Amino acid sequence: MNTTATLGTDNMAMAAVKKPTEGTDVSPFELAAEHATVGSFEVENAKMSIKNVNVYYGDKQAIFDVSVDIGKNEVIAMIGPSGCGKSTFLRALNRMNDTVDGCRVEGDIRMDGQDLYSPKLDVVELRARVGMVFQKPNPFPKSIYDNVAYGPKIHGLADTRVDLDEIVERSLRRASLWDEVKDRLYQAGTGLSGGQQQRLCIARAIAVSPEVILMDEPCSALDPIATARIEELIEELSQNFTIAIVTHSMQQAARVSQRTAYFHLGQLIEVNPTEQVFTMPEHALTESYITGRFG
């Protein structure tokens, strides 16, 4: 499916969306013209607050009017069929979309009340505060130590070598990788297994003590055992960090997150506590998706 949408032509779909709980005949392939997110998309104590965000790639609109809050120290999962814009949305949160030519973000994204798209904001600082873990493990072709130490080094977080050693060890411990790599810290990070590489990337991300960690399908390239370890890790990390995770696997969303957001064709359809989304979805599209009707 691609993100190009036919706008406002089908009254049937519109009508169906307006009666979210009944409609089982909603067409999942066409975009509803009028739409409002259902569920509890606003929270008290929000770490990040996203209001009416639209994202465009050139002329194509990829994200339509998304509003959602991300609470402090919560894990929010974003699910939805391929091409629904969940990754694009995630990348808007630390302005990684800036690096994509022709990508434009409209709307209001705030972290602790600070406008992330204000011209006064420094992206480098933002990315130190909002870390990111990518779909494919992408350690630098450097040693394990240098991978983890890179962030603290460029941001000047460690004054001495001892401090740096400490940060590296702490980060690797928190990413539960320390025991496996402590004897080969100076070997290439690219020589680790896929799951270890991904945990190394997580260690690298948390080494600068970010406030929020964005994870873009962090387990999609991993086997089930490595996936289980990462999920365990996410649960541990959620005590200290706010985590937004995009995932393709509904089971994973169910296991790790407190709230789940369902994206569909660039629209945010429903946000609710994870348990509710998977047992009693409010919206017909969500229900179709989680029951495997499409996606």
Added chain:
Amino acid sequence: MSNSSKNLKKIQDSLVWRYRAEKAFRWCGIVAVTLGLLAVLALFLDIIFKGKGAFSATYMQLEVTYDQELLEIDNFADQKQLIVADWGALYKSALRAEFPDVRKRADKRKLYALVSNGAGYDLRERLLANPRLLGQSESVWLLADDDIDTYFKGWLDGDPYTARLVDNQVEWLQQLITTQRMELRFNANFFNRGDSREPEQAGIRGAMIGSMLTLVLTLILSFPIGIAAAIYLEEFAPKNRWTEFIEVNINNLAAVPSIIFGLLGLAIFINFFHIPRSIPVIGGLVLAVMTLPTIIITSRAAITSVPPSIREAALGMGASRNQMVLHHVLPLALPGMLTGAIIGMARALGETAPLLMIGMVAFIADIPGGFTDPATVLPVQIFLWADSPERAFIEKTSAAIMVLLSFLILMNISAVWLRKRLERRW
């Protein structure tokens, strides 16, 4: 027959054809590669066969007396006298002593022609290095003239070339040969001297130093500029019409015939900026301009081949664009950039045409001592020698080609080695 077995039959029939086509294709490839290798082999064998003679030179042994009167030197400390002294008289008198029967003026001239006219200077060097020899005599191996060299090398192969010698000379030579006073020695002059009108005295050193100076300048100018341009275009420049225009024009420049760059150098560097002709500075400038597009293109290719995931990782960690490029992209792209630079340098080393336009084609006997001394370069030296009428320059030409080719091969090997050495896997 059922449908599925019919299909199977068709597949099996088509397989025969497919395998035959694959085999034919493989053979085509093998034939092409073999032909290429044979051509290279033929070229190399021809060059080596023709040029090997240049690495040895004919010397003849004569009894030389350092006669003070002959030299007209009364005070050995007087530099002026040393300069104007008739050093050639030394080997001439030695020849006369060797062949006392030669009386006629014309015959004497033919006799003197056996020895290189540069031999007098070699004798001067000997005497200056050891002043006690003055008034003494010693037996010295003197460099023979190029015609004698050609004759002797031919004689050794059983096919002496006598067209440029008179009968008397052949007789004298035979006399020297039978008394074993003629021999081939390693031709150190070829590697130690500059160009000369006399083939036996001509050497490649001037051209080698000239090439080196020119290339050093080319590298210093084009490598940093090329890499900076590539990094800017690839990582920082906005993608708009202007950068597209620049990109198209860089690709065009890479395809411009090199002689055009020579004309450009002539028009801009010489006529407008008044940089002197024939010096490595101007050669380096022109070759740098010529190499720049190649370096930019290969460097850009090297930068693009760095996986985007590494860039994302760096940016995601909060690295600035500059840090991303310097810490991650550049180290990964460097081997490719170096390879490109070396290949560009190799091309610049072999370049002749643009240098003809800026006066580096001049006859220059002195070995250049710096960037502003008149110089020529290896390929131009080859061109000059190939153009010379003397028969002995044939082997010099081939030998110079060998020297040039070995430098080129050396550079290409180092490019491969550098790439293997610096390459990092991810």
